[in-house]
Amino acid sequence: MANVTRSRPLSPHLQIYKPIPTMVMSILHRITGVALYFGTILVVAWLIAVASGEARYNSISWIFGTIPALLVLFGYSWALFHHMLGGIRHFMWDMGHGYEKSFSTKLAIGNMIGSICLTVLLWIVIYLVRF
Numbered sequence: 174m175a176n177v178t179r180s181r182p183l184s185p186h187l188q189i190y191k192p193i194p195t196m197v198m199s200i201l202h203r204i205t206g207v208a209l210y211f212g213t214i215l216v217v218a219w220l221i222a223v224a225s226g227e228a229r230y231n232s233i234s235w236i237f238g239t240i241p242a243l244l245v246l247f248g249y250s251w252a253l254f255h256h257m258l259g260g261i262r263h264f265m266w267d268m269g270h271g272y273e274k275s276f277s278t279k280l281a282i283g284n285m286i287g288s289i290c291l292t293v294l295l296w297i298v299i300y301l302v303r304f
Contacts, residue, residue, distance in 0.1 A: 205256040
């Protein structure tokens with residue numbers, strides 16, 4: 174029996190394509206969506222602690238003040254900004270704007286730069302208000 178799969182082409186995969194900014198942003202948009210889903214559990218835990226009284230609030234505040242938790246919160250805030258800016262980019266596309274290749278590439282790069290800048294700015298403000 175002949176091998177019939179030899180003449181059929183292989184399906185393209187991420188390893189075949191050269192990563193371009195719009196492709197990377199699409200992947201990151203999906204990843205940040207999942208991260209936000211799980212990170213929202215932290216927000217809910219904080220809200221429950223606030224509603225449960227001072228002792229629980231102090232406990233969750235102490236936990237959120239540790240370095241690993243601050244790194245998670247930093248990542249959560251970056252995911253929030255990145256996903257928000259990606260959503261604005263998708264909204265522009267839904268309205269029929271920004272389909273040109275050079276413009277969509279600039280939007281993708283701007284999405285990354287904007288999300289990083291907004292996250293750093295947020296944490297600078299948090300640091301200045303906290304101390």
